[in-house]
Amino acid sequence: xxxxxxxxxxxxxxxxxxxxxxxxxxFVVPEGSVLGLLGPNGAGKTTTVRMMTTLTRPTAGTARVAxxxxxxxxxxxRRSMGxxxxxxxxxxxxxxxENLRLIGSLYGLDKAYIRRASDELLERFSLSDxxxxxxxxxxxxxxxxxDLAVSLIATPPVLFLDEPTTGLDxxxxxxxxxxxxxxxxxxxxxLLTTQYLEEADxxxxxxxxxxxxxxxxEGTPLQLKDQSGAAALVVTVSQAPDLEAAQAxxxxxxxxxxxxxxxxxxxxxxxxxxxxxxxxxxxxxSGIVLDDIGLKRPSLDDVFxxxxxxxxxxxPGTDADEPDQPDRQPDHQPDHQSAGDPAGEVSR
Amino acid sequence: xxxxxxxxIRHTGLLTQSWAIARRNFLHIKRMPEMLMDVTIQxxxxxxxxxxxxxxxxxxxxxxxxxxxxxxxxxxxTVAFASFIVAVGLTADLDKGIVDRMRSLPINPxxxxxxxxxxxxxxSSIGLVVMSLTGLVIGWRIHTNPLEAALGYLLLLGWGFAxxxxxxxxxxxxxxxxxxxxxxxxxxxxxxxxxxxxxxxxRMPTFLRLVAxxxxxxxxxxxxxxxxxxxQPLAEGAAFPMHHPIPFTIGWIILITAxxxxxxxxxxxxxxxx
Numbered sequence: 001x002x003x004x005x006x007x008x009x010x011x012x013x014x015x016x017x018x019x020x021x022x023x024x025x026x027f028v029v030p031e032g033s034v035l036g037l038l039g040p041n042g043a044g045k046t047t048t049v050r051m052m053t054t055l056t057r058p059t060a061g062t063a064r065v066a067x068x069x070x071x072x073x074x075x076x077x078r079r080s081m082g083x084x085x086x087x088x089x090x091x092x093x094x095x096x097x098e099n100l101r102l103i104g105s106l107y108g109l110d111k112a113y114i115r116r117a118s119d120e121l122l123e124r125f126s127l128s129d130x131x132x133x134x135x136x137x138x139x140x141x142x143x144x145x146x147d148l149a150v151s152l153i154a155t156p157p158v159l160f161l162d163e164p165t166t167g168l169d170x171x172x173x174x175x176x177x178x179x180x181x182x183x184x185x186x187x188x189x190x191l192l193t194t195q196y197l198e199e200a201d202x203x204x205x206x207x208x209x210x211x212x213x214x215x216x217x218e219g220t221p222l223q224l225k226d227q228s229g230a231a232a233l234v235v236t237v238s239q240a241p242d243l244e245a246a247q248a249x250x251x252x253x254x255x256x257x258x259x260x261x262x263x264x265x266x267x268x269x270x271x272x273x274x275x276x277x278x279x280x281x282x283x284x285x286s287g288i289v290l291d292d293i294g295l296k297r298p299s300l301d302d303v304f305x306x307x308x309x310x311x312x313x314x315x316p317g318t319d320a321d322e323p324d325q326p327d328r329q330p331d332h333q334p335d336h337q338s339a340g341d342p343a344g345e346v347s348r
Numbered sequence: 349x350x351x352x353x354x355x356x357i358r359h360t361g362l363l364t365q366s367w368a369i370a371r372r373n374f375l376h377i378k379r380m381p382e383m384l385m386d387v388t389i390q391x392x393x394x395x396x397x398x399x400x401x402x403x404x405x406x407x408x409x410x411x412x413x414x415x416x417x418x419x420x421x422x423x424x425x426t427v428a429f430a431s432f433i434v435a436v437g438l439t440a441d442l443d444k445g446i447v448d449r450m451r452s453l454p455i456n457p458x459x460x461x462x463x464x465x466x467x468x469x470x471x472s473s474i475g476l477v478v479m480s481l482t483g484l485v486i487g488w489r490i491h492t493n494p495l496e497a498a499l500g501y502l503l504l505l506g507w508g509f510a511x512x513x514x515x516x517x518x519x520x521x522x523x524x525x526x527x528x529x530x531x532x533x534x535x536x537x538x539x540x541x542x543x544x545x546x547x548x549x550x551r552m553p554t555f556l557r558l559v560a561x562x563x564x565x566x567x568x569x570x571x572x573x574x575x576x577x578x579x580q581p582l583a584e585g586a587a588f589p590m591h592h593p594i595p596f597t598i599g600w601i602i603l604i605t606a607x608x609x610x611x612x613x614x615x616x617x618x619x620x621x622x
Contacts, residue, residue: 053452057621078454079357089445093379094372105368106453108358117355134379155354 004067006031006158006189007052011061014047021047023213024061029191029206031157034184036204037193038304044213045193046086049162052191053083065158081158082151086166088143092136096127096146099135100153107154114153121149125179141172148179159183161192165199177202197301211308224303231270231297233279238289240264246288253279270295357454362462365455369463373437374470386433387475391426392482395419398546399486406547408580417580419483420500420572421545424565426475427508428540434468434515435528438616443524447620461616465512472508476501491577500575503597507568510604517612520619544590545569550583561587564604567596 007029014022022044029035037045050056052063054074063070066080090099097118104114122131125145130138135146144164151159164180165173180203184190194200200207201221209217209224217224233254237246243259246266250257253275254268270276273295280293298306377383395418403414441447441460450460490497522528542559543549543566549557560566570593573579582590589596 055448055451055620075454078452081452083449083452085445085448087445089449091372091446092444093376098372098375102368102372103449103453106360106365106450106455106459108360108364108454109355110358113355154357157354 004031005029005064006033006066007035007191008064009048009052009061010063012048012051012058012063013060014044014051014056015059020213022051022058025208025210025213025215026061027208027215027218029189031189032184032187033205034180034190034192034203036200036207037191037210038195038197038200038207039193039210040195040308042212043210045195045210046162048210049083049160049191049193053081053160054078055083080156081160082154082156083160084147084151084162084164086162088140088147090135090138090143090146090150093134095134096122096131096138096149099146099150103150104153109154117153117155121152124182125149126175139172141168141175144168144172144176145179148176152183157187158189159191161190163193163195165194165196173199197299197304201299209304209307217303217307225297225299227303227306231295233268233270233276234292234294234296235266235268235279235283235290236292237264237266238291242288245286246283249282249286249288250279253282264291360455362456362459365459366462366466369450369459370466370470373464373467377467377471384471384474386429387426387471388478391422391475391479394422394425395479395482395486398422402546408548413487415483415486416488416578417548417573418546419479419488420576420578421543421569423476423479423504424507424543424569424572425540425545426479427472427504428511428536428565430468430472430508431511431515431518432528432532432536433471434464434512435519435522435532436525437468438464438516438519439522439525439528442520442619451620457620461516461613464516465509468512468515469505469508472505476504488578492575496575496577499594500572503568503571503575503594503601506601507597510601510608513605513608513612517608517615520612520616539563540565543569548580548583549590550586558587561590564597564600566590567593567600571597 005028007027009025009027012022012025013020025044025048027035037048039045047056051058052065052070054070054077058071065077068076068080070077090096091102094102100118100121101114104117105111109117118131119128122128125148127142127145127149130142135143138146148161148164161180165176168176177199180190180192190203192199192203204221207217207219207221207224208215217227219227235246235250237243240261243261243264243266247257247259250266250268254271256268258267259265260267276293276295280290283290283293398418399415403418406414408414408417438447438461441464447460451457490500518528518531522531542556543563544560545565549560549566552560567589570579570590574593
């Protein structure tokens with residue numbers, strides 16, 4: 001089945017003065033799917049999103065959102081997408097409802113529709129009770145949800161979320177994931193950036209890993225995990241003294257066995273589900289009691305380490321998207337930019 | 349639910365969009381009435397302070413005395429501070445990502461600035477009303493005809509308009525509200541005091557007097573005084589602008605806007621486009 005791509009990035013490049021923030025990023029997001037743009041701080045995720053949402057002009061390359069080119073028809077792009085930036089950009093002095101109304105009326109939606117949609121969105125994001133309170137009184141999770149609700153007031157077919165769960169506690173994070181899954185089930189195309197591998201694993205159909213401004217890997221979460229090495233068969237025995245017998249039992253049937261006495265674990269290269277079942281049968285017959293037997297896939301963390309040679313979250317930010325400087329240009333380059341800025345951005 | 353209702357996105361004009369943004373700024377004032385202090389309590393305090401504390405030792409030759417003389421000066425100072433309001437508001441919006449959110453919407457990017465200008469002019473107008481009422485209480489009166497009276501207010505608002513561009517410029521260039529406060533205090537206070545706003549210029553040292561009388565704020569103040577009949581006879585050797593304050597004020601408004609507006613738009617665009 002071929003679907004129209006909802007988002008296409010085509011060789012996006014962004015220079016800030018001498019700094020190359022994004023260096024030729026291309027990918028395609030089919031309609032109704034979720035793309036996770038994964039990378040450490042400073043990888044160029046935010047800059048990529050800013051180019052695709054018409055906030056920043058690419059130095060080279062272009063992107064299309066819902067078929068509209070960001071350079072040739074930015075207005076059509078803006079009509080087709082919603083954006084939730086890194087910092088929750090709700091107006092703190094306005095109530096939840098007023099925030100929704102402001103953005104709704106800027107979209108040119110009619111009043112009755114805005115009222116109805118606001119009620120539905122507040123309900124959906126568990127903000128009904130807080131809808132008439134000013135956003136300043138909201139918790140971090142509530143602000144995020146309101147921010148997302150505001151992006152959805154015009155029900156855009158394409159939604160960009162820049163690190164939607166950064167700074168949220170685990171429970172709020174899981175709640176937000178739930179909401180995002182519902183949106184996708186309803187047909188919305190989602191692009192989300194994240195530095196949390198778990199988040200990409202949970203939500204994304206496809207993952208694009210970027211590091212230092214370039215795409216270093218691409219695929220489904222499963223493919224990426226496969227790429228970084230085989231799965232392992234892990235056997236945990238109940239009694240430590242059984243370890244030796246267990247090792248003797250397994251050795252003829254596997255390529256190698258690694259014993260971790262402390263964890264009472266034996267690890268061997270996996271050779272598929274049937275192989276694991278056979279080994280489980282052998283243990284059953286031998287009378288060695290097991291706590292657990294199973295296949296362990298490498299986590300996306302392992303994948304990231306494998307791909308980049310460094311851990312995803314431990315890398316210090318290098319440039320464009322520090323979480324503390326959300327969705328704006330990095331501070332070191334204000335003097336170099338936009339000499340060739342398109343005319344009419346403000347005065348039109 | 350498998351298909352979502354996608355509402356019609358109607359095309360709206362710059363004015364509708366700007367009004368939506370201005371309305372949001374008014375809501376801010378409603379939530380934080382202390383934002384109006386700069387056009388209410390502060391100028392009233394200045395009026396009272398100058399009228400009663402310093403006023404007794406400042407000699408002016410207007411029929412209604414110093415208080416009538418003072419009022420135009422305070423009003424000129426207050427509209428000059430409109431730049432302050434715009435700059436602080438704009439910097440805060442830029443800093444919090446609100447401007448980016450607006451720019452991601454299908455609206456004219458200028459609506460952010462026009463909306464901010466509309467609310468700023470309303471803000472200044474509130475100040476003019478408050479000060480006029482205060483003035484009436486302490487004995488200030490307009491002695492001319494309604495047309496000239498209206499023209500006086502119009503010049504003040506025109507000045508406020510020019511100052512909006514200064515505010516957009518400073519607001520786009522500064523990185524934090526604190527920086528805006530610092531820059532604006534350091535420039536606007538001396539500019540609005542080194543003028544004929546609070547004391548006649550004719551007894552200032554020669555050099556200072558020259559600076560004060562060529563100060564655009566002095567033209568505005570003098571123009572309003574003339575239009576309202578609150579002026580005193582020009583002192584010997586008054587500088588050229590003091591003899592023709594109305595054309596000078598109009599000229600200054602046009603000149604400041606013509607010079608600063610392109611700079612402001614350029615700085616704003618640089619700040620937001622990358």
